[in-house]
Amino acid sequence: MSETVWIPLSNLAHGRSGDKGDSFNIGLIAHKKMWLEILELSVTPKLLDQWYGDSVTGLISVWPMPGIGAINCLLRGGLGGGATTSLRLDAQGKIWGQSILRMRVPVNKKQAEELGVPLNNQSENQWDMSHIL
Amino acid sequence: MAVSKSDVAVLFEEPIRIGSGGGFWGDRPLAPVDLLKSDDLDYMIIDYLAELTLSIMTKQKRRDPSSGWATDLELWLAAGGIDALRKKSVKLVTNAGGANPESCARMVLEQASKIGWHECKVAVISGDDILPRLDYLLANGEDLTHFETGEKLSDNGVEMMSANAYLGAGPIASALEIGADIIITGRVADASLLVGCMLHSAGWAYNAFQLGLTRESPVVDWAPQHITNPLDVLAQWTIAGHLIECGAQVSGGNYSNWGEVPNLATLTLPIAEIYLNSDVKITRGKAGGGMVNRKIVAEQLIYEIGDPEEYITPDVIVDMRNISIEDESEDVVIVKGAIGKPEPKSLKVSAAVEGGWFASSSLLVSGPHAIARANACDLALRARLSALEELEIHTEFIGSGVTLPKNIRQELFPLLNPPEIMLRWAVTSPNRRDITDFTQEVAPLVLTGPAGVGGYGARPKPRRQLQFWPTLISRKSVESLVKIELLTHLHISAESERFHFIRRRTRGFISRLQDELDEREWTRPLVKKLGWERNDSITDLTIQKEKEVEI
Numbered sequence: 001m002s003e004t005v006w007i008p009l010s011n012l013a014h015g016r017s018g019d020k021g022d023s024f025n026i027g028l029i030a031h032k033k034m035w036l037e038i039l040e041l042s043v044t045p046k047l048l049d050q051w052y053g054d055s056v057t058g059l060i061s062v063w064p065m066p067g068i069g070a071i072n073c074l075l076r077g078g079l080g081g082g083a084t085t086s087l088r089l090d091a092q093g094k095i096w097g098q099s100i101l102r103m104r105v106p107v108n109k110k111q112a113e114e115l116g117v118p119l120n121n122q123s124e125n126q127w128d129m130s131h132i133l
Numbered sequence: 134m135a136v137s138k139s140d141v142a143v144l145f146e147e148p149i150r151i152g153s154g155g156g157f158w159g160d161r162p163l164a165p166v167d168l169l170k171s172d173d174l175d176y177m178i179i180d181y182l183a184e185l186t187l188s189i190m191t192k193q194k195r196r197d198p199s200s201g202w203a204t205d206l207e208l209w210l211a212a213g214g215i216d217a218l219r220k221k222s223v224k225l226v227t228n229a230g231g232a233n234p235e236s237c238a239r240m241v242l243e244q245a246s247k248i249g250w251h252e253c254k255v256a257v258i259s260g261d262d263i264l265p266r267l268d269y270l271l272a273n274g275e276d277l278t279h280f281e282t283g284e285k286l287s288d289n290g291v292e293m294m295s296a297n298a299y300l301g302a303g304p305i306a307s308a309l310e311i312g313a314d315i316i317i318t319g320r321v322a323d324a325s326l327l328v329g330c331m332l333h334s335a336g337w338a339y340n341a342f343q344l345g346l347t348r349e350s351p352v353v354d355w356a357p358q359h360i361t362n363p364l365d366v367l368a369q370w371t372i373a374g375h376l377i378e379c380g381a382q383v384s385g386g387n388y389s390n391w392g393e394v395p396n397l398a399t400l401t402l403p404i405a406e407i408y409l410n411s412d413v414k415i416t417r418g419k420a421g422g423g424m425v426n427r428k429i430v431a432e433q434l435i436y437e438i439g440d441p442e443e444y445i446t447p448d449v450i451v452d453m454r455n456i457s458i459e460d461e462s463e464d465v466v467i468v469k470g471a472i473g474k475p476e477p478k479s480l481k482v483s484a485a486v487e488g489g490w491f492a493s494s495s496l497l498v499s500g501p502h503a504i505a506r507a508n509a510c511d512l513a514l515r516a517r518l519s520a521l522e523e524l525e526i527h528t529e530f531i532g533s534g535v536t537l538p539k540n541i542r543q544e545l546f547p548l549l550n551p552p553e554i555m556l557r558w559a560v561t562s563p564n565r566r567d568i569t570d571f572t573q574e575v576a577p578l579v580l581t582g583p584a585g586v587g588g589y590g591a592r593p594k595p596r597r598q599l600q601f602w603p604t605l606i607s608r609k610s611v612e613s614l615v616k617i618e619l620l621t622h623l624h625i626s627a628e629s630e631r632f633h634f635i636r637r638r639t640r641g642f643i644s645r646l647q648d649e650l651d652e653r654e655w656t657r658p659l660v661k662k663l664g665w666e667r668n669d670s671i672t673d674l675t676i677q678k679e680k681e682v683e684i
Contacts, residue, residue: 014389014428016382018437021184021281021603027435029428053540065441067455067470068431072441076281080527084185084599085488087527087559090536098389099536 002110010101011118013039013070017097022082023058024093026073026100033069034115040064040071042105048073051103148406148414149334151327151373154179154209154227155402156380158186162205164380168402169217171420175334177218178326179227180378181205187320188485188599190232191264191295201233202240202317210244218315219250226305226326230317232295234259238317238620245315251622256313258304260615261297261320263482263606270610277482277604286602294599296484298611301447301476303352305329306338308617320483322446324374328352331370331407351476352448364473366411367449372456372471373405373413375444376433383415383433385423396422413468414461425464434458434468443474445481447608450474479605480612488598490568493559494575495531497588499552504533506583507554513582514558517574524560524567531555555588561598568595 012035013028030039045060052060058076065072079093080086090096112119152174154165158181165177181203194201206229210218218225230237238255245253263270271277277286277296286293297320306329308316316329332338332352341355356363376383384403385394394400401418403425408414417425434456438444441453452472461467498507511528518524529535532551534542560571572592579586 014432016387016389016432016436019184020437020439021601023281023439025435025438027432027438029431029435031428051541052538055538055540061440063441063454065435065454065456067453067457068434070431070435072435072438074439082601083183084188084485084601085561087491087493087525087561088535089529089531089557089559095536101389102537 002108004106005109005112005119006104006106007112007117007119008101008121009043009103009105011120012042012105012107013101015097015101017093017095017100019079019083019092019094020074022079023074023076024078024096025075026097027070028073028100029068029070032115035117036064036066036069036071038107038112038115038117039069042107043071043073045073047105048075051100052078146409148408149176149331150174150404150406151176151178151330151377152223152404152418153177153377153380153383153402154225155181155205156378156382157181157183158203158205158229160205160380162208163212164402165209166212166214166217167420168404168418169214169221169223171401172404172418173221174223174404176224176226176327176330178330178374178378179206179225179229180323180326181227181229182231182320182323184483184603185485185599185601187232187297187483188295188601191485192599194232199233199236202231202237203227203229205229206237207240207244210241211247215241215244215250216248219245219248219253224309224314224316224330226309226316226318226330228318228321228326230257230259230319232262232297232319234317234319235618238315241315241317242620242622246622254312254314254619254621256308256311256316257618257620258300258308258316258318258321258615259618260304260611261300261318262295263298263611264293264296266614267293267296270606273610275606275610277484277602277606280603280605286604291486293602294485294487296482296602298480298482298606299325299447300480300611300615301325301352302328302332303350303355303448303612304615304617306332306341306352306355308619309333310338310342311617311619313619322448322481323378324371324446325448326378327374327405328367328370328446328448334407335366353473353476362473364449364475365471366473368451368471368473369411369413369468370407371444371446371449371451371473372434372453372468373407373415376413376415376430376468377403377405379433379436381423382436383430384417384425385429388424388429388432390428394422394424398422414465415468416465423464425466427458427460427466430458430466430468445477447476447480449476478608480608482604482606484602484604485599486602488600489561489563490565490595491559491561491598492568492572492593492595493557494572494590494593495555495557495588496575496578496586498554498556498583498586500585503551503554503585504530504546504549506585507556510556510578510582510586511558514574514578518567518571521562521564521567521570523564524562524571526571527559529557529559531557565595 015028017026056075056078061074190201238257299322302325337355399421400423401421406414444451576589
C-alpha cells in the first residue's frame with residue numbers, strides 16, 4: 001500500500017461557502033478535473049467532522065459534482081442558529097470556504113504524484129490533523 | 134380562435150442578454166447604471182432579498198405603511214437608471230418590492246414620470262405574503278412545520294412576524310406578456326427572475342395564453358410543441374439565473390484566486406447570454422475590471438446549494454451533477470448539461486418568528502500578552518454580569534483564529550502572540566433589561582480592566598432578533614391568489630396597445646407568426662390601473678378589474 005501524505009487542501013482545490021438557514025455549504029472545486037477522485041477520497045464527512053468538531057452540530061453530507069470536478073459539502077447546524085440568531089460575527093458562514101483551504105488533507109502519495117498534485121506546503125500555517133486521525 | 138402549439142414556434146438567432154444588477158440589498162447601489170450604459174441588454178434582473186430581508190421589511194412596513202421595499206432601487210433609478218432603461222429598451226425584473234411591491238412600483242412610476250416617460254408600465258406581482266391568511270391556512274391543513282427542526286408552529290406558541298412563499302417564474306412571464314416595462318415583485322425565487330424573462334422571450338408565455346393555460350400551471354406545460362426537452366430547457370435557464378443572481382460573485386468577486394482578478398475596484402456585473410439551443414454563456418460588462426472563467430463560474434454554481442442532484446426552484450428541480458463549465462474565450466464561459474425534473478409539489482416559505490433581545494460590542498486590546506489581557510477583560514465582564522441567568526454571552530478573540538473551527542483554534546491558542554486582539558461580545562436574552570446591563574458594562578472596561586484596552590464606542594441599542602422559520606406550503610394554497618397588476622400613468626391609445634406585447638418583444642427574436650398575429654383582435658381595458666387578475670375558476674384568463682385608481 002502506498003504512503004499517505006498530508007497536504008494543504010489549497011493544493012488540491014478552491015472553494016466558496018454560504019448559508020442556508022442554520023446550515024452552511026462549502027463547494028470545493030478541484031484545480032484540475034482529474035483530481036476529483038483524490039479530492040473525494042481525502043475530504044470525507046469524517047474528516048470534516050474532525051476539522052469542525054463541535055462548531056457543527058448536525059449531519060454532514062458530501063456530494064460529488066463530476067461535471068465540474070467538485071464536491072459539495074453541507075454542514076448542518078453549523079452557524080450557531082442561523083444568520084439572524086447566531087452570535088458569531090460571521091453569521092452567514094461566508095469565510096468557511098476560504099479558511100478550510102488551510103486544512104491539511106490526506107492523499108495517496110503515488111496517485112497524487114501521478115496526477116501532478118503538488119505535495120509541497122505552501123504556507124506555514126496549516127494544521128495537520130494526522131495526529132488526531 | 135384556438136391556435137395549435139406549432140403555430141407559435143419562435144426563432145431567435147441572437148442570444149437573449151440578461152444582466153444582473155447586483156447580488157443583495159446592500160450591494161453597490163449604482164452599479165446597475167454602469168452596466169446599463171456600457172452594455173446592450175434585453176433584461177436586467179436584481180435579487181434584493183436574502184433569507185431574512187422580508188422580515189426586516191415587514192417590520193419597516195408596520196412602522197411606515199409606504200416603506201418595506203428595497204430603497205436601493207430608487208437610488209440607482211434616480212441616478213440615471215430609469216433613463217438608461219428607457220433609452221436602451223431594457224426591461225427590469227426585480228424583487229425589490231419586498232413586503233410592499235405596490236409602494237415600490239409607485240416610486241418607479243414617479244421616477245419614470247420625472248424623465249417624461251409617462252407611458253411606462255410597471256407590473257406589480259404580489260400574493261407571496263401569506264401572513265394575512267395564516268389562520269385560514271393553519272385551519273385548512275397546512276401545519277407550517279419548521280423544516281430544519283421539525284417544530285410545529287402551533288407547538289411553539291410564537292407569533293409569526295412575516296411569512297412569504299417563493300413564487301416562480303410564471304407571473305413574471307405573464308406580466309411581460311401583457312406589456313410591462315418594469316416588474317416589481319415580492320418574494321420570487323432568485324433564479325425565477327431570469328426564467329420569467331425567458332418564458333416570455335422564447336414564446337412559452339405566449340403559447341400558454343393561446344392554449345388557455347393558467348399561469349399557475351407548471352410552466353413546463355407552457356412549452357411550444359417543438360421543444361422536446363422542456364424540463365432541461367427550464368433547468369438551463371434556472372442555472373443561468375442562479376449563476377448571475379449574486380451579481381459580481383460570478384464576474385471576479387469573492388474568488389479564491391482573487392489576486393488574478395484585474396482591477397477589483399471597478400468590478401463589472403455579469404451578463405447571461407441564453408441561446409435557442411438553451412446553451413448558457415456567462416460573460417460580464419465591458420466597462421471595468423473583473424473576470425469570468427471556468428473556475429469562477431464553478432464557484433458560483435456550487436454557492437449556497439444543498440444536494441446537487443436536487444436544486445429546487447418553484448419552476449423545476451435541477452440535477453446539477455453533470456453540468457459542465459468550459460472557457461470559450463476571454464471572459465466568456467459556456468455552461469451546459471443541466472437536467473430538469475418536474476417542479477416540486479410544495480413551495481418554500483421563508484418566515485420569521487420573534488426571537489430574543491440582542492446586542493454586540495467590541496474593544497481593542499493591545500500590549501505584551503494581548504490575548505491574556507483580552508481574556509482578563511472577558512472574565513471581568515462575565516463576572517460583572519453573572520447574576521443575569523438568562524443572558525447568553527458569546528466572546529470572540531478576533532485575530533486569534535475565530536475563522537477556524539473551535540478545536541483547531543484551541544490548539545493554536547498557546548502558539549499565538551499577536552500584537553493586538555479585537556475582543557467582540559454578542560449577547561442574547563429574553564429580557565431587554567439584561568441586554569441594557571451588558572451594554573453598560575463594556576466601555577467601563579477601558580478604565581476598570583487591564584491596561585491597553587481601547588476602541589470603545591457609544592452603548593449599542595438592544596434590538597429584537599428575528600428567528601428564521603423555513604417551511605413548506607402546497608402550491609395550490611398560494612398560486613391561486615397570486616395577483617398581477619399593471620400600473621401606468623396615462624390612458625393608452627387602442628392603436629398603440631394592440632399587440633403591444635408582440636411588437637415590444639425583445640431584440641434578437643423573430644416570430645414567424647408576427648404578421649398573422651397582428652391581424653388578430655386583442656383588446657385590453659384602457660385604464661390607469663390595469664387590474665389583471667385571474668378569476669378563481671383556474672381555467673380562464675380574464676381581465677376582472679377595470680377601474681381608475683389614483684396613483
